[in-house]
Amino acid sequence: RKEVEQDPGPFNVPEGATVAFNCTYSNSASQSFFWYRQDCRKEPKLLMSVYSSGNEDGRFTAQLNRASQYISLLIRDSKLSDSATYLCVVSQHTGGFKTIFGAGTRLFVKA
Amino acid sequence: DGGITQSPKYLFRKEGQNVTLSCEQNLNHDAMYWYRQDPGQGLRLIYYSQIVNDFQKGDIAEGYSVSREKKESFPLTVTSAQKNPTAFYLCASSIGTAKNIQYFGAGTRLSVL
Numbered sequence: 001r002k003e004v005e006q007d008p009g010p011f012n013v014p015e016g017a018t019v020a021f022n023c024t025y026s027n028s029a030s031q032s033f034f035w036y037r038q039d040c041r042k043e044p045k046l047l048m049s050v051y052s053s054g055n056e057d058g059r060f061t062a063q064l065n066r067a068s069q070y071i072s073l074l075i076r077d078s079k080l081s082d083s084a085t086y087l088c089v090v091s092q093h094t095g096g097f098k099t100i101f102g103a104g105t106r107l108f109v110k111a
Numbered sequence: 112d113g114g115i116t117q118s119p120k121y122l123f124r125k126e127g128q129n130v131t132l133s134c135e136q137n138l139n140h141d142a143m144y145w146y147r148q149d150p151g152q153g154l155r156l157i158y159y160s161q162i163v164n165d166f167q168k169g170d171i172a173e174g175y176s177v178s179r180e181k182k183e184s185f186p187l188t189v190t191s192a193q194k195n196p197t198a199f200y201l202c203a204s205s206i207g208t209a210k211n212i213q214y215f216g217a218g219t220r221l222s223v224l
Contacts, residue, residue, distance in 0.1 A: 004153070032211065043201055043215035044154070087153065093209045097167070101146075101153035 003027060003100045004090050010106040017078045021105045023071045023088030027098070032091040033064050035073050037084045038104065044087055047073075078109045114138065117202050117216035123224050124189065124196055132187045132219045134202035142208050143185035147171060148199040148218075160185055161208050189221065197222050 006023045013019050033050035048055060050062040050071050061074040071088055088102035115136045124130045136143065142161050146154040156169030160179040174193025179185050185204075189196045200219045205211035 008151070034212065041199075043218050045215070046212055049212065091211060093211065097159065097161075097208045099144075099156060099211070099213075101155075103151065103153040 001026060002103075004088055004102040006086075006088050006102040006105045008103060008105060010108055012108045012110060013078055014110055015078055015080060017109075018074065018076045019078060019107065020075075021073045021086055021088075021107075023073075023090075023102055025069050025071070025088075025090045025100070027090065027092060027100075028069065029095065030069075030090045030092050031094065033071050034089040034091075035060075035062055035071070036087040036089055036101075038087055039084050044101075047086070075107075078107075080109050080111060083107055083109045115202060115204055115214060115216035117200075117219050119219060120217065122219055122221045124221060125224050127191045129188055129190050130196075130221070132189070132200055132202075132221070134185045134187065134216060135183055136185075136204045136216075137183060138204055138214065139182070140204035140206055140214075141182070142205045142211060143179065144203040144205075144213060145169075145175070145177065145185070145187045146201045146203065148201060154201060157187065159208070 004025050035047040036044040037047045038044040050064045052064045054063045059076045063072045085104040087104045091099040118133045144159040145157040158177045160166040176188045202216045203213040205213045
């Protein structure tokens, strides 16, 4: 089993749709959680950090469920410019540093 | 402009050759990282450094070497011992390794001739 697992997709959605991605992780000692966005042949860029209380940034909402060890990302009112690969990142920094990137979920938003 | 600069953007390696990828940051970050990305896979950590003159192996360090003589610089050498070096190499930095938000350079694409 991979340490961080994501549905690779692709998710094909029309503009204006709501789409949700999930990510599961196996290391219960994980402490920090992030969603990054990666455009084709470009570097990853931070989309948002993820907290147990949930956090929202405009059309994007991220949630962490520590008990079930999964992270979610919800995108509302999808735009063409949201087309990208979304990477789930899980990090541990006490008792040894470890950062694991998921393989990513591809999203295509169509006009 | 503050950021992370990787060079070159494209690099070709001949058999038996060592090549060095450059990574420079002017963000005053203590921690720096090197990752490798293969198609359809997540980023895999090669080496990381939490402070000048110190670095640690990541998950796939074999065939690679690094140095951290200056805070701003963390070059990666892909040695001839790395038999499958073709990949997209990404350098990142963060303030520290605790609750670290990592910021990435634009990457170097390495291919074998």
